[in-house]
Amino acid sequence: MTSFFLFGAEGGLFDFDATLPLMAVQVVILTFILNTLFFKPVGQVVEEREDYVTVSRSEAKQKLAEAERLEADLRGQLKDARLAAQKVITEAEQDSDKLYREALALANSEANSSREEARREIDAQRDSALNQLKADSEKLGDLIVERLLAVQ
Amino acid sequence: MGSLPFIFPFAELEVGQHLYWQLGNLRIHGQVFMTSWIVIGALLTLVVVGTKKMERDPRGVQNLLEFLWDYIRDLARTQIGEKVYRDWMPFIGTLFLFIFVSNWGGALVPWRLIHLPSGELGAPTADINTTVALALLVSLSYFYAGLSNKGLRYFEYYVHPTPIMLPFKIVEDFTKPLSLSFRLFGNILADELVVAVLVFLVPLVLPVPVMFLGLFTSAIQALIFATLAAYYIGEAVEEHH
Numbered sequence: 001m002t003s004f005f006l007f008g009a010e011g012g013l014f015d016f017d018a019t020l021p022l023m024a025v026q027v028v029i030l031t032f033i034l035n036t037l038f039f040k041p042v043g044q045v046v047e048e049r050e051d052y053v054t055v056s057r058s059e060a061k062q063k064l065a066e067a068e069r070l071e072a073d074l075r076g077q078l079k080d081a082r083l084a085a086q087k088v089i090t091e092a093e094q095d096s097d098k099l100y101r102e103a104l105a106l107a108n109s110e111a112n113s114s115r116e117e118a119r120r121e122i123d124a125q126r127d128s129a130l131n132q133l134k135a136d137s138e139k140l141g142d143l144i145v146e147r148l149l150a151v152q
Numbered sequence: 153m154g155s156l157p158f159i160f161p162f163a164e165l166e167v168g169q170h171l172y173w174q175l176g177n178l179r180i181h182g183q184v185f186m187t188s189w190i191v192i193g194a195l196l197t198l199v200v201v202g203t204k205k206m207e208r209d210p211r212g213v214q215n216l217l218e219f220l221w222d223y224i225r226d227l228a229r230t231q232i233g234e235k236v237y238r239d240w241m242p243f244i245g246t247l248f249l250f251i252f253v254s255n256w257g258g259a260l261v262p263w264r265l266i267h268l269p270s271g272e273l274g275a276p277t278a279d280i281n282t283t284v285a286l287a288l289l290v291s292l293s294y295f296y297a298g299l300s301n302k303g304l305r306y307f308e309y310y311v312h313p314t315p316i317m318l319p320f321k322i323v324e325d326f327t328k329p330l331s332l333s334f335r336l337f338g339n340i341l342a343d344e345l346v347v348a349v350l351v352f353l354v355p356l357v358l359p360v361p362v363m364f365l366g367l368f369t370s371a372i373q374a375l376i377f378a379t380l381a382a383y384y385i386g387e388a389v390e391e392h393h
Contacts, residue, residue, distance in 0.1 A: 012168040013167065013168045013280060013341070014280055015168065015170060015181070015280075015281075016280065016281060016284070017178070017179045017180060017181070017281065018175065018178035018179060018180045019180045019181045019184055019185070019279065019281035019282070019285075020281040020282075020284055020285045020288075021285070022178075022180055022185070023184070023185075023188065023276075023281055023282050023285040023286075024285035024286075024288060024289055026185075026188065026192070027246065027247075027250060027285065027286060027289060028289065030192055030195075030246055030250060031242055031243050031246040032242075033196065034195070034196075034199065034242060034245065034246050034249070035242035035246075037196065037199045037200060037203060038199040038202075038203065038217065038221070038245075039221065039224075039241060039242045039245060041203045041206060042202075042203060042206070042214075042217050042218060042221040043221060043225075043241075045206045045207075045208070045210075045214075045218070046218055046221060046222065048208070049208055052208065
């Protein structure tokens with residue numbers, strides 16, 4: 001029991017010998033083996049996955065931004081198209097209104113002119129008829145006067 | 153010598169006895185190497201099985217390995233810093249995994265059922281040789297990290313922020329491995345002893361909470377060792393302004 005804790009004694013808790021350097025060599029070798037078999041391959045896989053996730057995420061973000069951009073673009077186009085359609089409709093309405101008015105005015109003026117002509121014709125015929133009648137009645141009056149005078 | 157027959161009359165409780173192997177004129181502790189090979193074997197099996205067929209969608213053991221990798225990376229990155237943590241991650245990770253599996257193996261595997269001619273199997277980290285070896289590796293690592301990153305400017309660290317710090321920093325170079333090795337050694341050995349003593353005194357129920365505590369301590373010690381190792385390396389490579 002006296003040599004229980006003593007250095008250099010036979011046995012004991014603090015019995016240093018060639019176990020120490022050999023264990024150190026063993027651990028160093030184990031370090032290199034684990035580096036090749038464990039740390040490098042697993043690290044590669046983990047880092048590849050991290051890269052993959054990062055790249056996928058940034059790609060997804062890019063795609064999302066692209067989609068949002070396209071959506072905004074299309075919204076703008078849609079708005080422009082609506083405005084254009086509105087404009088076309090307004091123009092068409094104005095055009096048709098104008099045409100209608102023109103046609104109406106034309107028809108009115110034609111109707112007026114033909115009515116005017118008709119009235120003029122009627123006036124002319126009436127005048128001529130009155131003249132005729134006047135002439136006829138004068139002739140008849142003359143004739144009646146002649147006959148009466150002749151009888152006497 | 154080393155058994156405690158006069159306190160606990162049980163022949164099985166042996167402390168400080170080793171199974172000596174003779175390699176040329178070198179003597180080594182056989183039981184430490186036997187369990188350390190089992191630990192290394194378990195680690196390598198896990199790693200080989202888990203990395204056999206790795207996919208981007210992890211399944212099975214790959215999940216566990218990736219979790220461990222991530223955990224070790226976070227540990228190394230927070231302690232060492234973004235710039236050089238990659239170089240030291242394998243070392244920190246190996247320390248953590250080796251100590252963790254050793255500690256848990258010592259706590260979970262009923263080694264006492266295997267009888268050795270002398271000494272007994274247990275966690276490799278319950279032997280002072282292992283913990284000192286690990287601690288010295290940490291010391292070498294942080295010196296190497298500092299010198300390779302900053303060259304001779306590394307020694308500015310000793311007079312930072314004032315030259316008064318010089319003796320303390322030099323003492324620190326000795327206390328760092330000392331505290332690292334003794335903390336791990338003491339915790340694991342104490343845990344094994346407490347469990348063993350309790351098992352011999354009260355073989356039922358009572359040792360179980362202590363065993364759970366031992367598992368907790370084991371995990372914490374592995375984390376502490378790895379974190380401190382990373383912190384020392386980080387301290388050595390840190391740029392002063």
